[in-house]
Amino acid sequence: MATSISTAAALLFFFLLATIATATHNITHILAPFPEYSVYSHYLSLTKVADEINSRETVTILILPNAAISALANKRPLAAVKNALRLLTILDYYDAAKLHKISDGTVLTSTLFQTTGNAAGNLGFVNITNLRGGKVGFGSSSPGSKLDTTYTKSVKQIPFSISVLEVSAPILFPGLLDVPTKDSANITGLLYKAGCKTFADLIVSSGVLKMYTEAMDTGLTVFAPSDMAFDADGVPNISTLSEAELVTLLQYHAVPHYIPKSSLQLTQGKITTLATNAAGNYTLSVGSIGNDVSLRTSLDTSRVASTVLDDTPLCILTIDSVLLPAELFGVPPAAAPAPASEASVPELAPEPSLASPPSILESPADAPDVIADSMAKNSSPAIAGKWLFSIFSVIVAMIAGMML
Known part of the structure; x- marks a missing residue:
């Protein structure tokens, strides 16, 4: 019995040590x-x-x-x-x-x-x-x-x-504070090199590039679909859009905040876009698993593929699919229920059971808009302390049971 107690105590010690070692911190x-x-x-x-x-x-x-x-x-x-x-x-x-x-x-x-x-x-x-x-x-x-x-x-x-x-003072060296000037030609050139020529041509011809440039000073993140994304199955013919609709679609591919991929990984819920206004939400849902970040609309999902430019306050990211807002392209109709077969056997009523908890992977469709540090707030020392105390209490109870 003494050996069992000492073993359990040792396991408890190493568990707590590992938990403390991996505890998150929040600098702000x-x-x-x-x-x-x-x-x-x-x-x-x-x-x-x-x-x-x-x-x-x-x-x-x-x-x-x-x-x-x-x-x-x-x-x-x-x-x-x-x-x-x-x-x-x-x-x-x-x-x-x-x-x-x-x-x-x-x-x-x-x-x-x-x-x-x-x-x-x-x-x-x-x-x-x-x-x-x-x-x-x-x-x-x-x-x-x-x-x-x-x-x-x-x-x-x-x-x-x-x-x-x-x-007492910042650490400096010659050139540290010298940053390149961002201009329209630079943005389109970077998009061309990244395989986003179609998107680059559209933002130039529509005048949206000027809107992007004006938004740079306060922060801008652009999601640029690859050329192949425009030719993918299910993507509407962009040439059939009116001028106003095309502008809205391209605004939908930009966020009026600087959010690099590392910050998107910490973002949960919805983010507003340049297209967001009183006439429509035009929001994007953000989700991530590990280093993979996805952007979801009501009609499709796109993966953030690569970083073209990360230069505060401007970030340009490539994505695999064109983002299709429901406000422009409509909500897909709900699938009709399958007709019942005449020869089908009546389904037995299920036995009573406890309700299943919601999946942690479900999309937070009704979540409010959040900024990139929302995830960090959920990992505050107070919350981490409560979680650690709960685990500690369970293990102590287990040890007490072994002693009886």
Whole structure:
């Protein structure tokens, strides 16, 4: 009996350890009690770097007070701010104690910016140097860079998962804040190269490209069907649409928010499109399984295939099918019930049984519009704590039963 109890206790310990190790974190929720970092939190959400942080099991965020981040973002495009935020996000765990225990003086560590593919060579790495006397400096791995960023104080830690540290200034190197200018010609050229020539020609001839361009400043995500998608079975002849209908269809393929694929994976429910107005919902339902993201209308489903451009605040994604809104093409009629056969045997009434729970894979057709961080809210520490407490209670009860 003692052996059984000790075995159960050991299993409980390792279960709790594994659960804690895989617990999720939410950076914007962590920063919520600290108004002095509200601007930093705002830009983490606006650039979707928050989603990238929340998807990492181990991470250290170097944050700036409101005045410092405001000075960095002033009159700069969001894409430049995103680069800086990614370089301030270290893909390892460092708290105050670990910083001061750097024995050889300097450590080279990777950042989110290194994972983007935009960092030439080792520019996405950061040097952490123990300057002694209680000071720790941070600097770019770019040759000749100085340690102009210093550790100020510890803000919040979840041991071995996420650490939030305040620093004095952003980490910069020449070219970090330089981002290419987005223009109409660039968008159509990218769509041509991605195999979306038909879609590119349509947005140009209809004038919708101008609408896309005007929406870029505040955020835009475009879902571009491939050329083959327009020739697929079941796709209506686009040439039969009126000019107004064609414009609405193309607006339906864009969302007035910056939502990269990584953020779509966290989105549940419906999202509005540029076509959404008082005359029609024109919404899309988003679902994901693993890394696969699908967009659903009342008439069809399309898979997000690839990323053509992810440059805050503009994201262009290719999709496998043309998105067909019911407001334009009608709702398919319900299937007529099959006629009963004269020779059919009367069906016996089913035995009483408990109602089956709804499937977690059902489409949330009536869910409200959500933004990309809605999933993160469902994984808050409070909810995770309640779930962990429930599991703990069940296991304790099992152990108690074994002792009787």
